[in-house]
Amino acid sequence: MLYVTKKIKFSAAHRLFNPTFTDARNEEIFDKCNNIMGHGHNYTLEVTVAGIPDPSTGYVIDLKKLKQILQNEIYEHVDHKHLNYDVPFLKGIIPSAENITVTFWNILSEKISPGKLYRIRLFESDSSWVEYYGDPIDIPIYELK
Amino acid sequence: MLYVTKKIKFSAAHRLFNPTFTDARNEEIFDKCNNIMGHGHNYTLEVTVAGIPDPSTGYVIDLKKLKQILQNEIYEHVDHKHLNYDVPFLKGIIPSAENITVTFWNILSEKISPGKLYRIRLFESDSSWVEYYGDPIDIPIYELK
């Protein structure tokens, strides 16, 4: 196997809180990330596809095609958005980098071909990031009041 | 003269709109940056101080001191905040990178010593940024409805 990666960036706002927690507990747990009006990041998303290069092209997957998938399935929905309010597929999900990453995996794993989605890395900043290889993880969906 | 720079980062949400514009005009002018719930960035702030090194220390200004000033005067007020709602000194200001930069200048120019504030650079992303050397610029303050 060989692994090819495409990186894109998007800018979004989010707020971390659990609607079943009291305000005090949200404040205690999420601290600055719980700021009511939200805060934001320039996110960096790296999507890695595993496969064997097609002998007639030398490509595992055409990275222009992979970029287009990322554009259509992710970027168009999250760039310059508030992740808590504006993104249908994140509705009710606590938008931690972990949960966003798992959600992106669930969307992308069926859309990518040729090759097979192997890894997603999501950077919230250049000093904090998440890596995920698709082990099944349940993300709870909370009802927003 | 010699120029020393300290760089800090902060994460914040903002929304670009002019409260005297119609929604349609805000949409037309600010496009994705006008998203109602806001979006966000990891901002990078570079603050440059001009001066002559003190012969007994070799410092124009102790960068630990400069960092503390940036921490107290800027970072504590804007990190993990929504720039339109949470920051008193930005109240009513359209939070474009340009306007934020001029506002930061006005705050910092009186606080920095020894040396003299020479330049502020504010990066909204690694492909978009603003540079300012303190030429007087009036930033209008809009009444928020």
Next chain:
Amino acid sequence: MLYVTKKIKFSAAHRLFNPTFTDARNEEIFDKCNNIMGHGHNYTLEVTVAGIPDPSTGYVIDLKKLKQILQNEIYEHVDHKHLNYDVPFLKGIIPSAENITVTFWNILSEKISPGKLYRIRLFESDSSWVEYYGDPIDIPIYELK
């Protein structure tokens, strides 16, 4: 004045040689950069515009507009091209970073508004780059044999 910058990247091949030099002199002067079939770079282009922010928008120039100008006037003509052969506006020009930068200035200075083109930086790599502020420089155009 306040300065706003947009950065774009493009990938291109080039070969450095002077058609009036002997092969030996081209080899001596341009060394590895004289490789007959060319070599290539991921170029980074930073274009800076000077102006006063429009009070009603907070923008010196809308960076989406500036990006579009760079896309149309530069990127479309040079990305994934051989700078010696494929780019009409570089025909006969020795494509050193210096000469490319001056040529880009001549193209962009008339296209950018509002604001005024202030500086172009062109990176051939992350350790070699050129900065230019528009002082008139004549770039000779050589006849290609």
Next chain:
Amino acid sequence: MLYVTKKIKFSAAHRLFNPTFTDARNEEIFDKCNNIMGHGHNYTLEVTVAGIPDPSTGYVIDLKKLKQILQNEIYEHVDHKHLNYDVPFLKGIIPSAENITVTFWNILSEKISPGKLYRIRLFESDSSWVEYYGDPIDIPIYELK
């Protein structure tokens, strides 16, 4: 096991096309990468060696030695070259990042010691790269017309 990595950079031109395809098909498949005269990149190569640190030196492999191997075996052959024409070990190989990476592996795996070649990463740009761990992959060699 412990993994040590050395990173080097090189600049090269390449053109993606399959000599058994029609011009139209090459254009369709490889798009901008099929530009006849080629285009180019600043490539970044990361080579990772696995091993146990020698108790008397604390080194898995002396990174100065690893750098010298990369210099001799790779850099001298590809830097400031056109990968389709100037590099004997790439002759007839479609120089996709995938195929270059596998070819580099085949060269380096026998040259590196102490330790064992574990991973090669090749970046064509900071948003596109390939990772390879040595699973056997056949790269077709095409006859160039």
Next chain:
Amino acid sequence: MLYVTKKIKFSAAHRLFNPTFTDARNEEIFDKCNNIMGHGHNYTLEVTVAGIPDPSTGYVIDLKKLKQILQNEIYEHVDHKHLNYDVPFLKGIIPSAENITVTFWNILSEKISPGKLYRIRLFESDSSWVEYYGDPIDIPIYELK
């Protein structure tokens, strides 16, 4: 499993030598790294924790907590220090990036929870680094004369 990473930086001096070697052998093996008075680096440390996100927070581990652990257990002991002389837990250890990494693992693996320490990366520069996943490795401790 899902993997979260926190990155911190520190600046330190070190000298590579084996006290059981002759000066000539130290010079031969460690070359420039054997400079008697030491040299230094801005080290970058990336610490990765594996786990399942807590359904009520979306966190594998609160990265603010992980940062605090790195601050207390590592940064406070090594930043602006000479690694050969000033750091009790490195006393007598040849401070190669490999040995430092294994030593950091031994300190951190018991301190991190929730989640489990999965990987440490230590960069001595942006072109040289070490990756470690905790396979048991014995690091000899030399008596310093």
Next chain:
Amino acid sequence: MLYVTKKIKFSAAHRLFNPTFTDARNEEIFDKCNNIMGHGHNYTLEVTVAGIPDPSTGYVIDLKKLKQILQNEIYEHVDHKHLNYDVPFLKGIIPSAENITVTFWNILSEKISPGKLYRIRLFESDSSWVEYYGDPIDIPIYELK
């Protein structure tokens, strides 16, 4: 005028102290930077030369030549050294980034041609740096006890 820049890196140790200060005052002023055994950095040095491109080459100065000058005049003397003890031209100078930069200027300004040394930037880390354009500054030389 047009400005070309070459960037190099070096790794060195240093300690900040003034031999005419008491230990307590050195501790108070230089804090962590006063650590007796020193600490270290990966320094980045950017050297900018101003000139007009030679019409027959397109070069202000051949960057390979500029790199060689930086290699010979700076890198060979400071890389993997302790700046307080190992570098003749820094003897007795408090090795703050400011003082190192002025010292480098004095060395390089006479060695660079064609073109004229225009600016030196010295980064002690990616968040702290100095810029200098050659205004005469006297750096005191202290007698080391």
